[in-house]
Amino acid sequence: xxxxxxxxxxxxxxxxxxxxxxxxxxxxxxxxxxxxxxxxxxxxxxxxxxxxxxxxxxxxxxxxxxxx
Amino acid sequence: xxxxxxxxxxxxxxxxxxxxxxxxxxxxxxxxxxxxxxxxxxxxxxxxxxxxxxxxxxxxxxxxxxxxxxxxxxxxxxxxxxxxxxxxxxxxxxxxxxxxxxxxxxxxxxxxxxxxxxxxxxxxxxxxxxxxxxxxxxxxxxxxxxxxxxxxxxxxxxxxxxxxxxxxxxxxxxxxxxxxxxxxxxxxxxxxxxxxxxxxxxxxxxxxxxxxxxxxxxxxxxxxxxxxxxxxxxxxxxxxxxxxxxxxxxxxxxxxxxxxxxxxxxxxxxxxxxxxxxxxxxxxxxxxxxxxxxxxxxxxxxxxxxxxxxxxxxxxxxxxxxxxxxxxxxxxxxxxxxxxxxxxxxxxxxxxxxxxxxxxxxxxxxxxxxxxxxxxxxxxxxxxxxxxxx
Numbered sequence: 001x002x003x004x005x006x007x008x009x010x011x012x013x014x015x016x017x018x019x020x021x022x023x024x025x026x027x028x029x030x031x032x033x034x035x036x037x038x039x040x041x042x043x044x045x046x047x048x049x050x051x052x053x054x055x056x057x058x059x060x061x062x063x064x065x066x067x068x
Numbered sequence: 069x070x071x072x073x074x075x076x077x078x079x080x081x082x083x084x085x086x087x088x089x090x091x092x093x094x095x096x097x098x099x100x101x102x103x104x105x106x107x108x109x110x111x112x113x114x115x116x117x118x119x120x121x122x123x124x125x126x127x128x129x130x131x132x133x134x135x136x137x138x139x140x141x142x143x144x145x146x147x148x149x150x151x152x153x154x155x156x157x158x159x160x161x162x163x164x165x166x167x168x169x170x171x172x173x174x175x176x177x178x179x180x181x182x183x184x185x186x187x188x189x190x191x192x193x194x195x196x197x198x199x200x201x202x203x204x205x206x207x208x209x210x211x212x213x214x215x216x217x218x219x220x221x222x223x224x225x226x227x228x229x230x231x232x233x234x235x236x237x238x239x240x241x242x243x244x245x246x247x248x249x250x251x252x253x254x255x256x257x258x259x260x261x262x263x264x265x266x267x268x269x270x271x272x273x274x275x276x277x278x279x280x281x282x283x284x285x286x287x288x289x290x291x292x293x294x295x296x297x298x299x300x301x302x303x304x305x306x307x308x309x310x311x312x313x314x315x316x317x318x319x320x321x322x323x324x325x326x327x328x329x330x331x332x333x334x335x336x337x338x339x340x341x342x343x344x345x346x347x348x349x350x351x352x353x354x355x356x357x358x359x360x361x362x363x364x365x366x367x368x369x370x371x372x373x374x375x376x377x378x379x380x381x382x383x384x385x386x387x388x389x390x391x392x393x394x395x396x397x398x399x400x401x402x403x404x405x406x407x408x409x410x411x412x413x414x415x416x417x418x419x420x421x422x423x424x425x426x427x428x429x430x431x432x433x434x435x436x437x438x439x440x441x442x443x444x445x446x447x448x449x450x451x452x453x454x455x456x457x458x
Contacts, residue, residue: 013396016400017400019404020400020403020404020407023403023404023407023408024403024407026428027425027426033408033409033410034410037404037408037410040400040404041401041404044397044400044401044404047393047397048394048397051390051393051394051397054386054390055386055387055390058383058386058390062379062382062383062386065379066379
């Protein structure tokens with residue numbers, strides 16, 4: 001996945017949803033499909049990483065707080 | 069010719085005359101003006117005064133011989149709570165006796181203590197009536213009693229055991245009492261003016277005393293007549309600070325006790341009362357502190373509990389929010405996969421494009437037209453030969 005500085009989760013989600021909708025359209029431009037699928041999967045990975053990080057951070061903060 | 073007599077003959081004749089005139093002893097009412105005990109014999113000067121003018125109407129010497137006095141003195145004391153002494157109104161059984169050498173004397177053989185008690189009671193009633201009339205009886209008692217009486221003005225005689233008892237007992241409570249002693253004569257005729265002077269000094273002392281304490285020296289309850297004195301009672305009643313008495317008697321309630329804010333029996337009782345009062349006040353403060361502590365604990369406990377719940381909520385919110393997002397992502401991913409034509413091509417399907425658009429209907433085709441077919445791997449072009457309409 002290419003580095004995208006300043007990418008936020010909501011922006012990534014929005015783009016992802018748009019891509020999925022485009023892919024679902026029957027008149028989708030076939031020439032663009034592979035590119036779009038690739039991009040969509042990148043976004044999925046980004047979002048997944050992001051959520052994993054959020055969960056890890058939250059767990060760490062809560063654990064630190066409770067053991068304090 | 070008038071008879072000439074020797075003095076001794078006259079005196080003997082008087083002796084006989086008196087003896088004959090008073091064969092039986094008689095009861096007389098009189099006031100003891102002076103009283104001296106010598107060799108066990110009690111010598112008294114009895115007087116009677118005009119009730120209105122106080123002028124002396126009669127005066128006589130009386131004696132109680134030692135053998136009688138040894139019985140009468142304790143009898144009188146146990147019956148009245150007072151010593152037989154000057155200033156008292158008494159009812160005495162006397163035999164008038166004339167002695168040629170010592171003159172007329174009344175030999176007292178009995179005394180009726182109830183007369184003295186009744187007289188004093190009457191006198192007290194008169195004094196109380198006067199205080200009532202003047203509207204000052206309850207003035208001291210109506211003063212509010214201080215919650216924490218620590219500054220004490222004490223009127224007593226310094227050397228007396230009663231004051232020492234008080235001073236010793238007041239320390240046992242461990243409270244920070246500040247006592248200032250104003251010495252006064254606590255007994256006998258001179259005591260009312262002496263106590264009143266001491267009371268004036270208390271007011272001039274320049275310290276805000278919480279209480280004035282009047283305590284008598286202790287020992288035998290002798291001549292407490294002063295505590296029925298009108299002037300002293302009036303001063304106590306109108307004193308601007310609550311007065312406690314500890315005069316140390318058991319039998320009578322004196323006027324001073326009746327007008328004081330509180331009358332206790334002994335100096336020790338006064339000290340114990342004050343210690344108890346402060347202990348009670350201390351207890352109140354301790355209870356308030358406990359209640360405060362409990363309230364703070366309850367409050368913080370409640371807050372802590374609420375925080376615990378919030379924290380739990382927070383954790384589950386985070387978990388649920390993340391799960392929801394992950395789930396949505398999964399769905400999106402699924403949709404990508406479903407719509408990825410490559411997935412279909414991989415299974416052997418192919419797409420035919422005409423003019424760069426996916427071909428869905430043969431109507432869009434014409435004979436001889438070139439189309440492109442995309443396979444999983446690569447593509448090829450073909451020319452339309454036959455069109456079949458279903």
